[in-house]
Each structure stands twice: as structure tokens, then as C-alpha cells.
Amino acid sequence: MQIHHSRKKHFTAWILVLAMVLAGSVLMSCGEAEKPAETAKEAPAKATEPIRMGVAGPHSGDLASYGIPTVKAAELVVEQRNASGGIAGRKIELVVEDDVCKPEIATNTATKLVADEVDVVLGHICSGATKAALGIYKESKIPVMSPSATNPGLTQSGDYPNFFRTIASDDAQARLEVDFALAKLNLKKIAVLHDKGDYGKGLAEFAKSFLEQDARGEVVLYEGITPGAVDYSAVVQKIKNSGADGVIFGGYHPEASKIVTAMRKKGMDTFFISDDGVKDDTFIKVAKEYAEGVYATGPVDTTQNPMAVEAIERHRKKYGEDPGAFFLNAYAAAVALLNAIEKSNATDFDSVTNALRTEFVGTPLGILRFDERGDAIGVGFAMYQVQKGQYVEIK
Template identity: 35%
Template structure:
């Protein structure tokens, strides 16, 4: 596509540029800046803005300043492709995005074809790297087969004598995570009593909750996002179903508790080790908090994605894609997530997943 047309498309999809100097190095973050998952878009935006601010304050990349472009895909696959094309047209050198796997997977094909490095901070579906369209696609988060293994084994260990239901929202992320969790649960010798899909975006899950009650379910695993999971949990409590809820990393937002209130007490979820607790991140965490931003969830993952790219560009003494990708493939990068490397699939070699539990409006590591 011609750049002029793509830049016009930027306005249609709500993309904005922080700063106006097109001569500087443009990078982007793209995710759900609007829509029901906008809390995660806000996390990504906060992480990206702080990363750009800190890198520029330290002299930029090879003597040039970074400028940040924000892309809004609303976690919609078609919109993600349009946003990807638009970012390419604007001349961005890298994209810290997207958030939803269902967006990152189709968008990655655009970036691979057009020679733009993508480093997702949050897309966990294995297909993102297993079916990698080119060698310039990376992620700094884990994978659902890793997350599902932890979740499935935990369920089998802690709730083997309970009636377990597994729900999914039919999305690339939710269904993929539910399938991986079920696989490892079944391999451990435990069979779920109910496997059920639901439709994301609905408000009334009464019929679903009734099925859970009729099956005598005591533990509900949700492969999906906090918005629907929180509503399902509230409606479970309203109908007198006192089952434990468990999910994955999409519950890692304070908005979950805003939806559930006290009904969220005791909810379990898997997520990577909390980067806010890393000594390497302490100064940056403090800086976020001074600004009134809690760097929860994927704030620091987005920061780290940009950090790793910037360090690779410095090592390459260039922001050209081939040179930077070569450094990303061979280098080790000190980030707010700790020291990280990428394997030959573009997956990160960081520690895997651990269990968390919600208590009194906050989440922290699960204590048995």
C-alpha cells in the first residue's frame, strides 16, 4: 500500500503519535486501547511510554530519539491487520504488540512480510511462534502450553477429588489455554465433569451457571478474559454456587476485582513471576508509582519488549531490521524482567508460570 493511504488509515483506527518529528525513530505499541479489554491496552501504553521516556533520557538509540505510535486493534483480528498495515506505512521500526493472540497471529504475517520487528508482550498462544511467519517475530511472555501445564497439574494436585468444569470463550487465547489445561489435567488422571464454551461480550451467563450447578461443579477453570470471567463469578455467587474459580494471565488486572468485588476472593490464576518484585525493576516501578500508575500485568512486559529491541539496535549500531534481528537472535538482554534471551522460535527463555491468588482486592503468589 502507498504510505499516504496508510497514514490516512491511521486516523480511522485511532492511532496517535507521541511527538511530531518524523525524522526520529518511530516505534509502536498496538493492542486493545478501546473495547472491553482496554485495561490491558492501558497497561501496554503506560509501559511503552515510560520505556521511550527512559531510553530517550539516556541518550536514545544510537544518538537518535524514539517517537511512539499507539495502535488500537480492540483485540479484533481484522482491525489488527489494518493497524499492522497502517503502522508499516508510517515507517515504524518495531512494534511492541499485539496483546490478544487472535490479533498478534494475523498481524505478525504483515510485519514479517514488510520487514518490521514485532515483539509481543502478552500473546501466549503457541501458534504465534510455532507457526512463526518470519524470523523477526518474538515475544517476551510465556506460552499457553507452559501455562496450561502449570494449571492442569495444579488442578490435579489440589482438586483431584472435586468436580471440575473447564470453560472457554472460543478465542485463540481462551480456547487454546483451556485445551492445554485440560490436556495436562487429563494426563494427570483427572477428568473434568463439564467442558463448555461461552460467548465473549455477553452480560447474562445465567444459563451457563445453571449448567455448572446441575453438574455439581466445585471448581471452574476459565479459559478467557477477566471481563467475562468476573461476570460469571458474580453470577455464580448470586445463584449460590460457591465453586472456586481459576484462570490464566488475562485475570492479571485490578479491573477484575472492580467487576467481582468480594466475590473475587480466593480466585486463582497463573502468571509469570511478578516482574514488580525483580530488583532490576525497582527504580522503574518506583517511577511508575510516583506517576500514580501501578505497573501491574503487562506494563513491564511492554517496557521490556522495547528495552530488548533498543539494546539490540545499539549492539547492531543500526535500527535496520536484519541487523537488529541478528542481535536479538544471539544476544542476552538485561531488562526489567531480568536477563532474557530468545530461542530459535522467538520465544523468550524466562522462568515459566506460577500460581497467584486474589485476596482483599489484590493478587499475590499463592500460599498453600
């Protein structure tokens, strides 16, 4: 054993920190400021002015890839509509504005669109920017429909009667899990587990609050587990001891497969319901026969929908590439907005929003209508179950 006699060394290191001041550069897009789509070349059939649809979202900056597909979807929908004569003889015109996904810029974007007298707005893309802009549209009584803003509060707070969306909100999976557990499986005692991450814990918190509001079931256990731990036998014992007849787990498949395997090996046939972090073939591969019977929510697969197939084909033809993020959601939103204007034969706020809530419309996401809060009915998640080694959608 070597002994170093106390050779005390004192290292004093001074580190100079240079404060870097980054000049906030605001990117304004000028190129697409105002872009009349497919201006009526032939014969202004009627003297009526065009219907103006605003399109807002990030069209420049590092999140542009989330916003551009929506612009393209709007262009495709409007092109088709105008080619078949527009709505009641009125052509449709797009007003595209960039919000760079920033709330502080989104308010300017909204003000600009309001000044341009748009009738409806397709956008915004990011939840934060959408929220910032919504107040301005609300004052001006303009219906807004987002293809991508998933923050639950946008619809559930009830603050924005002018807001609609064609994407399920973040809590939709938890809602579906809870409804499925209580109504379809008739579970009474439910253990809610999560992996302490943003995604898993967020879902678990929603599931817990939905269960607490519902008299049919109760939460008998609410726990966070440590991701990556060597085994979960103690947690599994705790589930067993709690008397739960079902587990709702928020998290990803590596932990889910360990928990399910341990439960099944202990001879527990407790139902296991999870989210799209578990609706992954790796889960089945790893948990093998123990995966059988596990429920997981996942996005409804609509790519086989004939309208979706057509929309994607038209996108390929016109832009020479596959569509990007939220394309089908945006396409559906544009179709729904124009349909509402057509059905109500008006562009005023009450008529359009009423039509959105009452008229069914065929879109690439299926046949839609919007509920009181503005969420699309029929869009979102479906429940899947592992059956014979495959996830099968449960109707």
C-alpha cells in the first residue's frame, strides 16, 4: 500500500467567463408576405371579393419544417377548390404570415392577419404561439384552426371559443386510457404508474385526475418508478398489494416490458394499459409471450384513407417530395374551414363556428365534426391490444 505523505497542493484556477451577448435577431420573412394563391385568371365571374384564409406558423427559422407543410396543404386545398369554382362563386385567397413559432412574434402575425381582413385562420403551429395569437383573433371574431397545437388548455380552458384543432390534445391518450379502463374493461381499482419523465408523468397526471373525477373507479396507487432499474419486483408487489385490477402506465417500452414480464411471472393477470411510448413492436419483441393482452393507445392510422392517399399523391406531384409534419392534419383543417364557410354560406363568426360544430366533413383524417370545446371528434388515438404477437386496433 503506497502512502503519499500529505503533499498538499493547492490549485487555484481562475476561470474567466466571457459573457456573450447575443443580439436577438428577429427574422422576418418578407418573401411570402402576401401571396394570392391562384388568382382568378379567367373572368371574374362575380364582383364579389375573394374569401381570405390566413395561414400562420413558422415558415423560417429552425422550426420551419413544422410550418411549411401546412402552407403547402393550404395551397393544395385552395387550388382544388378554386379550380372547381371556389365557394358560391367566390375564389379563395391565401394570406401567409410567418410567426417563427415565437409567442411574441405571433401576436404581430395575428395583428397583421386581422388588418388584412382574413375570414378564417389556418394555424398557428406551436402551442405557445397559438395561445399568444388567439386573444387577438378572438377580439376580432375570427375562427382559428390549428393542425398541430396539442396543449390541452387551448380547448379545455374555455377561453377561446374561436379555436379549433385537427389534432388530439396531449391528454387525449390519458382520456382514452381511462375511458377504456372504466367503460370497456369495467375496472374499479386502478394503479397509475409513470417513469418520472415529462411525457410519462404528464400522461399519468392526466389519467389520475380523470380517474379522480370519475365515480366509477378509484386510484389505488400512484407511483413513479426509476427508469433503467435492474428490476421492478418491489413495485410489482406493491401493485399486487394495492388490489388494483388494472395498471395505467405512462412511459416507454423498456420499463413497461420489465413490469409486465414481472407481473405475469408472479401470476398476476392485472390489466396493463399504456400509451404510444409502449405501442412499439420492440415492446412485443422484448416482452415476448408476456406482451399478450397488453393494451396501448396509438395514433389512428389514416394513411389508407382515400382522401389522404389523394392528398399525398397531389403533394408529390406538385412539390416533388413526400409531405412533411402535420400535412394531413393541416389538409383536414383547410378542408373543414372551407366546408364550414360553404355550408353556412357566410363568413361571419357565428355561422362558421356553428357549422364547424354541427356539419360533418370528409377529410384525410376521416369524417370529422368539432365538439363544444373545439377538439375534433374522431381524430386522435385508438386503443390497440397485443394479440398473437401484434398490435391490433380495438374498435
